[in-house]
Amino acid sequence: MSEVAQQRYYVPEAAKWPIVGSISLTMLLGGFSSYLNGSASGSTVAFLGLGLLVIMLFGWFGTVIRESESGMYQAWEDKSFRMGMSWFIFSEVMFFAAFFGALFYAREFSVPWLLGEGSGGSTHQYLWPNFTEIWPTNGPENLGESDFHMGWWPLPFINTVILLTSGLTLTWAHHAIKSQNRSQIIWGLILTVCLGYIFVFLQGVEYMEAYHEGMKLTSGIYGSTFFMLTGFHGMHVTLGAIMLTVMLIRTMRGHFTAENHFAFEAAAWYWHFVDVVWLGLFIFVYIL
Amino acid sequence: MNAQATDAHHDSDHDHHGPAPGLMRWVTTTNHKDIGTLYLWFSLIMFFIGGLMALVIRSELFQPGLQLVDPHFFNQMTTMHALVMIFGVVMPAFVGLANWMLPMMIGAPDMALPRMNNWSFWILPFGFAMMLSTLLMEGGGPAAGWTLYPPLSLQTGDAFPFLIFSIHLLGVSSIMGAINIVATIMNLRAPGMTFMKMPLFVWTWFITAYLLIAVMPVLAGAVTMLLTDKFFGTSFFDAAGGGDPVMFQHIFWFFGHPEVYILILPSFGLVSEIIPTFSRKRLFGYSSMVYATASIAFLSFIVWAHHMFTVGMPLAGEIFFMFTTMLIAVPTGVKVFNWVSTMWRGAMTFETPMLFALGFVVMFTIGGFSGLMLAMTPIDFQYHDTYFVVAHFHYVLVPGAIYGIIGGVYYWLPKWTGNMYSESLGKMHFWLSTIFVNVLFFPMHFVGLAGMPRRIPDYSVQFADFNQIATIGAFGFGFSQILLLVLVVKCIRGGEKATDQVWEGAEGLEWTVSSPAPYHTFSPQPVIK
Ligand code: HEM
Numbered sequence A: 001m002s003e004v005a006q007q008r009y010y011v012p013e014a015a016k017w018p019i020v021g022s023i024s025l026t027m028l029l030g031g032f033s034s035y036l037n038g039s040a041s042g043s044t045v046a047f048l049g050l051g052l053l054v055i056m057l058f059g060w061f062g063t064v065i066r067e068s069e070s071g072m073y074q075a076w077e078d079k080s081f082r083m084g085m086s087w088f089i090f091s092e093v094m095f096f097a098a099f100f101g102a103l104f105y106a107r108e109f110s111v112p113w114l115l116g117e118g119s120g121g122s123t124h125q126y127l128w129p130n131f132t133e134i135w136p137t138n139g140p141e142n143l144g145e146s147d148f149h150m151g152w153w154p155l156p157f158i159n160t161v162i163l164l165t166s167g168l169t170l171t172w173a174h175h176a177i178k179s180q181n182r183s184q185i186i187w188g189l190i191l192t193v194c195l196g197y198i199f200v201f202l203q204g205v206e207y208m209e210a211y212h213e214g215m216k217l218t219s220g221i222y223g224s225t226f227f228m229l230t231g232f233h234g235m236h237v238t239l240g241a242i243m244l245t246v247m248l249i250r251t252m253r254g255h256f257t258a259e260n261h262f263a264f265e266a267a268a269w270y271w272h273f274v275d276v277v278w279l280g281l282f283i284f285v286y287i288l
Numbered sequence B: 001m002n003a004q005a006t007d008a009h010h011d012s013d014h015d016h017h018g019p020a021p022g023l024m025r026w027v028t029t030t031n032h033k034d035i036g037t038l039y040l041w042f043s044l045i046m047f048f049i050g051g052l053m054a055l056v057i058r059s060e061l062f063q064p065g066l067q068l069v070d071p072h073f074f075n076q077m078t079t080m081h082a083l084v085m086i087f088g089v090v091m092p093a094f095v096g097l098a099n100w101m102l103p104m105m106i107g108a109p110d111m112a113l114p115r116m117n118n119w120s121f122w123i124l125p126f127g128f129a130m131m132l133s134t135l136l137m138e139g140g141g142p143a144a145g146w147t148l149y150p151p152l153s154l155q156t157g158d159a160f161p162f163l164i165f166s167i168h169l170l171g172v173s174s175i176m177g178a179i180n181i182v183a184t185i186m187n188l189r190a191p192g193m194t195f196m197k198m199p200l201f202v203w204t205w206f207i208t209a210y211l212l213i214a215v216m217p218v219l220a221g222a223v224t225m226l227l228t229d230k231f232f233g234t235s236f237f238d239a240a241g242g243g244d245p246v247m248f249q250h251i252f253w254f255f256g257h258p259e260v261y262i263l264i265l266p267s268f269g270l271v272s273e274i275i276p277t278f279s280r281k282r283l284f285g286y287s288s289m290v291y292a293t294a295s296i297a298f299l300s301f302i303v304w305a306h307h308m309f310t311v312g313m314p315l316a317g318e319i320f321f322m323f324t325t326m327l328i329a330v331p332t333g334v335k336v337f338n339w340v341s342t343m344w345r346g347a348m349t350f351e352t353p354m355l356f357a358l359g360f361v362v363m364f365t366i367g368g369f370s371g372l373m374l375a376m377t378p379i380d381f382q383y384h385d386t387y388f389v390v391a392h393f394h395y396v397l398v399p400g401a402i403y404g405i406i407g408g409v410y411y412w413l414p415k416w417t418g419n420m421y422s423e424s425l426g427k428m429h430f431w432l433s434t435i436f437v438n439v440l441f442f443p444m445h446f447v448g449l450a451g452m453p454r455r456i457p458d459y460s461v462q463f464a465d466f467n468q469i470a471t472i473g474a475f476g477f478g479f480s481q482i483l484l485l486v487l488v489v490k491c492i493r494g495g496e497k498a499t500d501q502v503w504e505g506a507e508g509l510e511w512t513v514s515s516p517a518p519y520h521t522f523s524p525q526p527v528i529k
């Protein structure tokens, strides 16, 4: 709530970027849809849409950054941004929850039922009496080539250490922002961003190994849950690393004061969020 | 509430601009009132589009046998009708009302994130253009029902990816809308507007917004899995790969049941605004209303499988979901009793908003009772997928959710336009709607109990009479809605000037600003004593 200090909330005048955003999203998704349907021009439209989306993001965030740097936002607006970001992250958590839910459901219910447990027994008896595989499995029809188990050692473990370390380096940068130690912020961010990209790289190496062993997205429920969960996570790490790269560039340009650095914190929250999701993945996808 | 605005009228002395000239105003606006107006018009247009689809359905069902449309097209109509009404009518109408009214009810200068507010609206027309365009595609539009159960939904033709991505777009729009509402309520209340002084429409929306943020991403996840199952070879819903089509139903209904509360809670709020005004009494049991709403929202996360009683679940699951579902009746009952108690010994008058609110209380309760019947597992084995379910959810959604919205529109129309609407047209709209809505939906209980399945273009001859009655009701109800359009247009163009307070018994900040409400209100904010 506004304290006596701030009387007026900043309400921007006309905004031209949202409509560009809608057009670009429609092109991107519509183009991708027709690509999936086998149309020749679909991917062109999708790429144009993607390009427009990137332009929109630059334009929109650019406007906001300019406004922020010229001091148009104060504590009151800052609080709205913070709430916006935190609830956005919560919605992302729920998006991952759907896929974790699918993983738990498959492991706790659908696979045991296919094995003849509980009330689903008849499926086992009549359709797939020879199905005996417990987790990991590519299903009674042995879909894809293999359900080679992706162990937690060594790559996933190394990646866990990398992400946890990047959380520390980021916190180090955050402390530096509060004491306005520029070079420490920059080094903290460089370290974090590099660790992030190394993580994504190692994840790629792991995927190559999996495909080499024949464990693919099409390898039944194990492949589906494994690649969708780690894949969406990897996309979020990439996005987070891009956000932090932007923060790095902004810091180099002298943005952010000890009091005014919401964008940095938002990117940091996002980074911690992908960190936590990874811990969930490490436990439930790799170890258990 | 005793909220008093101390300086609501000091709007002239600073840098406020009016609306920009020209049509681009509507494309680029960041003003909560403009965006509210856009949402409400969008919703009204979609209401007529969805209504036309319903009339196609009812025309085919006028007689047994297949006469007007091809069964595949019939299925497209049932699917699209539901998607349009849920995502295109009720949800945008609520967000529109929230945009217009929340800032004015809590003394805020605008919504907290005005640019994003513009985007949440402007995604909608694009999302729906994409969704509706599927009707013209190879293989037709989606026809597997709005619940999109696989494997049937995976047989959709070219429409499929467009359908999935349009749902993503609508989801993004409502998540952004919800985030904006949460931020506005938490951050932009006027000094002194404590949480327990907030009007109930604000409260119910606050809680609805959390439901939206929590479950729209789950729907996004579910439809994403459908997409990858169809195009990228995953096996989430394919038993051959170790997945399970029933898993989709669980994920879908984890979204779906909170979604039905998303479709009703803001209407609870609207009715809780209207009834006290026209009873000239304060709302009975304000805090119990708040707690009841919160309990309903909490419970809505643990009842989802009541939509799946017949699908195959361990017995413990059937029993758990039966009892949690019946528990919801407790806080819902608290609400109904509070509305009735508010009217008790009130100095009541029956202007159109009040008529719609009363219609809501009576007919929503009918829908609640049929819900309770469905909640009992053994009974639902008989009723599931019959017209009884159709009767149930149409009672809670049409004379429930939609009546709340229409009541809210009548209630605040004078504040928006500065003119009184025609009370006689309004009353006519109410009575015609109310008679026909019952002619339309009440017989569905009977055919449902007798076993007529839903989502089928043909039926056994013994159901013919009740179906004919329902179809007559459908046309009557549909055409009555033209009165609403006429009335709104007339009210915008002129009429008796409205006072600031509009209604004799109205209390709250929105009635302290002039009618029509100025383009910018409450900057600086009023202080609530
Ligand atoms: C008293 C509270 C309620 C109870 C106990 C209840 C119970 C149920 C049950 C058990 C079903 C599943 C029936 C079946 O498919 O066999 C159902 C369906 C449905 N309910 Fe309710 N309900 C309640 C309130 C509401 C409200 C407030 C709404 C929305 C405004 C709503 C909307 C729906 C819809 C849309 C369906 C059908 C979904 C579909 O299969 O397409 N219900 N309800």
Ligand SMILES: [Cu+2]
Pocket (backbone or CB within 6 Å): B256, B257, B260, B303, B304, B306, B307
């Ligand atoms: Cu439900």
